[in-house]
Every structure is written in structure tokens, then in C-alpha cells.
Amino acid sequence: MSAVERPRPATTPPPGAEVPVRHPDAPAPGVSLGAHYDECFGCGAGQPHGLQLEARAGEGVAVTAEFTVKPAHQGAPGLAHGGVLATALDETLGSLNWLMHVITVTGRLETDFVRPVPVGTTLHLDARATARVGRKVYCTGTGRIGGPDGPVAVRADALFIEVKVDHFIENGREEEIRAAMADPDQTRRARAFEVNP
Numbered sequence: 628m629s630a631v632e633r634p635r636p637a638t639t640p641p642p643g644a645e646v647p648v649r650h651p652d653a654p655a656p657g658v659s660l661g662a663h664y665d666e667c668f669g670c671g672a673g674q675p676h677g678l679q680l681e682a683r684a685g686e687g688v689a690v691t692a693e694f695t696v697k698p699a700h701q702g703a704p705g706l707a708h709g710g711v712l713a714t715a716l717d718e719t720l721g722s723l724n725w726l727m728h729v730i731t732v733t734g735r736l737e738t739d740f741v742r743p744v745p746v747g748t749t750l751h752l753d754a755r756a757t758a759r760v761g762r763k764v765y766c767t768g769t770g771r772i773g774g775p776d777g778p779v780a781v782r783a784d785a786l787f788i789e790v791k792v793d794h795f796i797e798n799g800r801e802e803e804i805r806a807a808m809a810d811p812d813q814t815r816r817a818r819a820f821e822v823n824p
């Protein structure tokens with residue numbers, strides 16, 4: 628059965644799944660992860676209306692992040708759009724890549740919207756990987772308001788799938804791929820994750 632035909636929520640790890648392992652070269656807890664791509668809508672500085680989310684390494688295979696909701700992120704008047712909040716969770720979960728030194732992309736993202744999030748609010752996010760099975764990484768995250776220990780406003784369970792750099796080279800629009808490949812830092816960062824001892 629192909630992935631799109633799957634009838635069941637697939638974000639619950641099966642029995643016997645491996646425990647995710649923190650890579651020995653993962654950034655130390657508290658260290659900022661930086662953007663994986665400057666033009667990323669989630670974390671890049673090159674997107675003025677993007678989320679410009681800043682994530683940092685946590686303990687184990689976990690990260691924390693903050694994102695402040697701007698007027699450009701509204702759905703209803705004065706409130707964050709749900710898709711933007713899902714993006715914040717997606718980006719935070721995606722940054723777990725840095726802790727495991729793998730490249731993964733979102734296969735499935737299940738989001739609960741628990742409380743409305745007003746413009747100007749800083750969303751305090753955390754994410755952790757809970758299990759791995761082959762190329763599949765199971766992970767979970769929350770976004771809180773009012774502080775890192777504040778009430779949960781959004782949460783997500785997700786399934787990320789490991790890919791190689793070729794996934795981007797083969798599927799991305801040519802002009803951006805060419806520019807990324809011409810940037811030695813970008814290429815080095817991406818390729819480094821393919822070697823996963």
C-alpha cells in the first residue's frame with residue numbers, strides 16, 4: 628500500500644521501534660542550530676514574512692524554539708493562522724535533524740490546536756524524537772504561550788522520513804538548487820548529514 632493510501636494515523640511508533648540516538652557531534656544543549664537554508668519560510672533570515680524561528684539543541688534528541696507571531700501571520704483578526712502554527716511545529720520537529728545528523732522531511736504531521744494564539748505572542752516550542760524504524764523518525768512537539776512552562780496552545784505528532792541530498796537536487800526548482808549548490812557552506816552542511824556513523 629502506498630503512503631497516501633494509508634488509512635490509519637501513522638505517528639504512533641510500532642512495538643520494538645529503536646530509541647533515537649543523539650549523534651556524538653550534535654550541538655551541545657543550549658546551542659543555537661541556525662537556519663538549514665537562508666530562504667526557508669520556517670527558519671531563514673531571507674524571508675521577511677517567514678517565521679524566522681530560532682531553535683536550539685536540548686538534552687537527548689530534543690530541541691526548543693521560539694517564534695513570535697507577526698501581523699503577516701494572521702488568520703482571523705489578531706490571531707495566528709493555524710497553518711502558520713503548524714509550520715512552526717513542523718519546523719521545530721524538522722530541526723531534530725541536527726541532533727541525529729540525518730536529513731528527514733515531513734511525511735505526516737498531525738496537529739491539535741488547543742488555544743488561540745494572538746499576534747505578538749511568542750510561542751515557546753519544544754520537540755523530541757521518540758522512535759526510529761528504518762528511515763522513519765517518530766516525533767512529537769508542543770507550543771506553549773506565556774512562557775516555556777505556560778499552557779499548551781498547539782501540539783503535534785509527526786512522522787519524518789529520511790532522504791538523501793539528492794531528494795532536494797532532483798525535486799527542487801533548478802534556479803534555487805543551482806544557487807544552493809554554488810554555496811559551499813550549504814553543500815557541506817547538507818552532505819555532512821548523509822554520513823551517519
Ligand SMILES: CCCCCCCC/C=C\CCCCCCCC(=O)SCCNC(=O)CCNC(=O)[C@H](O)C(C)(C)COP(=O)(O)OP(=O)(O)OC[C@H]1O[C@@H](n2cnc3c(N)ncnc32)[C@H](O)[C@@H]1OP(=O)(O)O
Pocket residue numbers: 629630631633637663664669717718721722724730731732733734735761762763786788790792795796804807808813814817
Ligand atoms: C546541494 C543542495 C542543497 C540542499 C540543501 C537541503 C538542506 C535540507 C536540510 C534539511 C531539510 C529539512 C527541511 C525541514 C523543513 C521542515 C520540514 C518540512 O516541511 S519538509 C517538506 C514537506 N515534506 C515533503 O515535501 C515530503 C514529500 N514527500 C516525499 O517526498 C515522499 O513521500 C517521502 C520522501 C516522504 C517518502 O517517499 P519515499 O518514496 O522515499 O519512501 P516511501 O517508501 O513512500 O516511505 C518510506 C516509509 O515511510 C512511510 N510513509 C511515508 N509517508 C508516509 C505518510 N504520509 N504517512 C505514513 N507513512 C508514511 C512509508 O509507508 C514507508 O514505510 P515502510 O518503510 O514501508 O514501513
